Amino acid sequence: VEVLDELNLTELVTTIPGLSVVGAAAMLAETGDPTRFDSPRALVKHAGLCPRENASGTFRGRCQISRRGRPRLRLAAWRAVWGALPHNPVMAARYRYLTTRQHNRLTDGQARAAIAAALLRWLHVITTKGVPFDIRLAGAEVMPIAA
16 A cells, blocks of 8 residues: 555545555556556456457357466456445446346356456556546446547
């Protein structure tokens, strides 16, 4: 937690509703310097939360998370989702959508893994760009099409 204070990131990471300072510190401790990742997607891949398809020829197996990467970062993101889900309207709406949609409905664990990946993407943008969490940009509202 002191490292977040030294880097002046405490106020930024706590703008994510429901994310505790300890949860953010655990994820950033496992991540290291977030600026070394070219994109938020690279951070998700580093955690092993990116999807992996199991297919060969005409066979199509299940799609799972790759689990390649840092297991403790994956665990820290997973635990942060458990704590933040009841308090974060964006996460709650996304969870409801993923678990109740008609086509390709996800299980509880699959939906939480998808939200953990989204949390890591948000954390990457917040720490590298130095901007606070914005609910509109996180996907809670439909953005108007530019004219």
